Amino acid sequence: MSLSGAGKFCQPTACAHRHPWSVPEIDKSTPIASGELLILNSLTGRKEPFVPTNSRHVLWYTCGPTVYDSSHVGHARTYLSLDIMRRIMSDYFHYNVLYQINTTDIDDKIILRARQNELLRRLEEDSAVDYAALVILAKEALEEAKAKSDEKRVAIEAALEEATAIGSSRGRTEQEGLLEQHAFKRKNLDLDEANIMKACDASTTTTMSEGNARAALFAAARSVLAEKLDREQGHLVTDHSVFNAHSRKYEKEFMDDMKALGIRDPDVLTRVTEYVPKIVAFVEKIIAKGMAYASNGSVYLSLDALQAAGHNYRKLKPAGPGGSAVTAAEMAEGEGALSGGGVTSEKRNPNDFALWKASKAGEPAWESPFGPGRPGWHIECSVVAGDILGEKIDIHSGGEDLKFPHHDNELAQSEACFGCSQWVNYFTHTGHLHIEGLKMSKSLKNFITIRQALEHNTARQLRIMFLLQAWDQPMSYSDQTIDDARSKETTFKSFFREVEALVRDDYLKQEVGWRMGDADHKLAEAYLAARQTVHESLLDNFNTKDAMMALLKVISESNLYLRTPNIRPSTLTLQAIAVYVSQILKIFGVIEGADDFGFGSGADGMGEAVGGSGSESYIGAMVNFRESVRNAALEAAKGEDVKAAIQSILQICDGLRDNVLPPLGVRLEDRPSGTMWNLEDPTVMLREMAEKLVKEKELKIGKLEKQLAARAKELEKIRSSMVKPQDLFRTDEFKEWDEDGVPIMLANGDAVSGGQLKKKQKAIKNQAKAYQDLMEKSGNNPQELLESTQKQIDALNATLLELSL
Known part of the structure; x- marks a missing residue:
């Protein structure tokens, strides 16, 4: 079934800065099933008719997690959305889907986090570092973190200024986003600083033992201490088991989270570390074709050679006018946090990217013809997907933030190795998940783990939430x-x-x-x-x-x-x-x-x-x-x-x-x-009963709080009305009054001004009315009314206390 206007093919001249995309070649001996499924293809930026390469068979690859920390709801956004799409493809349209996911179990982020956790563990267990020594270390780490934050802000502002100068609206937008993210991170750092300084204040330790004070400071300074320790001692962590144990822990946690969300297991699950020999062979093949080169133990893909050989680069996120400044920052991020500042000098072109990284001290290494090292980030997906699904893939999926450099670099190195112009026919990218206006991210510390989300919501509720959103558009978690x-x-x-x-x-x-x-x-x-x-x-x-x-x-x-x-x-x-x-x-x-x-x-x-x-x-x-x-x-x-x-x-x-x-x-x-x-399921009904009781309790508390506020206001009014009108201004501020109690002379001997005299007379008149009303209301016994109102307040407070327990 065709939808009006939606099934037109994107011509190369119709999409600015887009590289050519071809209709997939198919086995024409098998008729295509009726009904036209349209998929938003990131390669063209448009909805394209879905045409599998091989009849009803669909080869589908999805980038899995980098298992360095707990998965958050942003990951659920991607994997739940793709699970829904996969179910529709197989269970509704009845395609034969082979679905592969890969877990990145060696990567700069994993190395950093594993090293940091190991160094923190060593520090925590080091009895030679007492509370006083930890105070000095924590303050040093804090100052270094603040200096690094300031440098980052200056760099972003400079890039923003450059993007503005060259008229790059995309570059300006991205740098403004980075500046907003930096402000959020600095807010977190400022919060860390407040907690650290509080824990460093000797006055806070008077009621706790030195051991407890040390533990409190260690917890407050954990983030900044981790970065300082890694800079100074990261090279001392050499045991591969440290990195393996870290990645296995979070890999298992990820798979458990997927099961808890009701996400179907992939048909094939691969790991990077089990593919290192094939990764080395893959890199050697690209070198043999003249599109990659070794340099100081690393191997880089040559973008100049790639394009000279007729391949297109940056198919998913084309570089528009003035895009070079943005490209440099994005490429640097794609190379990883451990690349170091000297990497650019090893490259023939600053934008060449690593296929193989020479390992430094404190990094795991495998032997290779290029020297001891480890796979680059992008190469892993090309090799595992190419090995399982082959040299022609129907669908490749991932999150929006993977378009460039990860997926563009994947395409480049795969097409270089396989000698094809279109390794993937359809790329699908899920939209970002936002919280408080910013993309959910571990680096921003604004993330909610999947396990935290499931403490308050069922997997069904999360799935319905995503079903009610477009899979390819940003959405808010709220x-x-x-x-x-x-x-x-x-x-x-x-x-x-x-x-x-x-x-x-x-x-x-x-x-x-x-x-x-x-x-x-x-x-x-x-x-x-x-x-x-x-x-x-x-x-x-x-x-x-x-x-x-x-x-x-x-x-x-x-x-x-x-x-x-x-x-x-x-x-x-x-x-x-x-x-x-x-x-x-x-x-x-x-x-x-x-x-x-x-x-x-x-x-x-x-x-x-x-x-x-x-x-x-x-x-x-x-x-x-x-x-x-x-x-x-x-x-x-x-x-x-x-x-x-x-x-x-x-x-x-x-x-x-x-x-x-x-x-x-x-x-x-x-x-x-x-x-x-x-x-119905009794557990579901019991949960509903518990939730109903909680809501009823909250409503009751709210009602009582309103009553308490009203009684407190009434009590204050009684107290103020009990003052006799002629005594209202008999205070130290004045020294003489008339017979009605109106002050006529200030304590310093000055006469009360005419304007103030009128105000005081009006106030006494109002007080006389309030006093008279109180006498009538209380039967000339205001003290009894006061005590009765106070008892009501005490009773309300007691009820609120009971409800809060």
């Missing part, structure tokens, strides 16, 4: 986006349970003597329209946002249909809608396995719901009894004499609904037409 996902989750689940109840109570017999009316036709049309919209949306670049809205729309229309007065609902049509919505949510990964979320799961399967069982008969009888008692109580409540008794009966009924049945997994909902019941 209370609002999570609350919206929770709301949508409730909408789906409530609809499934309601249709289950309808099918259970009215199955088969409902069609006897039934005919479609206008409302029924409208519902059937809404069902078909939803299916059509979902299909077109998924064809249009995996547009799950519109697909989800289509599902929610047909649910909304179904709910309106069910609320239509004097209608006998079409149970089979509603069941068909519920089944279809569940099927799509299963494809999206919202419903997994024997999940109790989808349609037909709320009562241990629709077969049991329809046929009935002993337990259901028991529940049904119990519900009928409760409903009869409730109806009788409501009727009797019309009489005044038995009102209290009736209220008690109603409370017992509600207690059964709210407290007794949920732990048994029974949900009751009172409706105008009767009571609806469903079986």
